Amino acid sequence: QSVLTQPPSVSAAPGQRVTISCSGSSSNIGNNYVSWYQQLPGTAPKLLIYDNNKRPSGIPDRFSGSKSGTSATLGITGLQTGDEAAYYCGAWDSTLSVAVFGGGTKLTVL
């Protein structure tokens, strides 16, 4: 069981917008920065968002991140079939002294 909680799956049509939630506690999301990763099938995860809402170089602005209290949200606009992947949130847990991840959310673009 993951420390951070994500929905197992979400789906939306091409061109639409989708959000993926990540719920934690004050020991992780509530007081630390959140990151998001995209894992295309059969590949390694790739950093998508860091510091709650910043995008590394090369990540399109269709991807956005936000945080409120002990929850974080990844938003993807203008969905493309190439966005079909698993998405993971991550953070440092100050109580456990461990880097923690969500269980992952599989995005299906219908």
Next chain:
Amino acid sequence: QPQLQESGPGLVKPSETLSLSCTVSGDSITTTRSFWGWIRQPPGKGLEWLGTIYYSGITDYNSALKSRVTISRDTSKNQFSLMLTSVTAADTAVYYCARLTSEVTNWGPARYYFNFWGPGTLVTVSS
């Protein structure tokens, strides 16, 4: 940006020790304020952080692994390595090495994220 590549046996017997290396190019594992880590992913499951080695050689481990993990480095080869002792079938996973950003203090929000990843290597524990 750095390139990372994992290497090591793909099959390990139960109770034995899993050993993997990560070769880094395009960056130095001793670059000031660089951090290098191991993450694993059991088939069909989520990600688990195993541990990190700092540019200084200091290490930090996931306590959930109960002292079975050791991370070391060979600066002459620009490599860092993972050893996991007393493996069981539950240790079957894809193992990734990564370069990460780590800023954990007592006075502000912690930053801990994995910037660049190797392609991963599947290690199966089976007799």
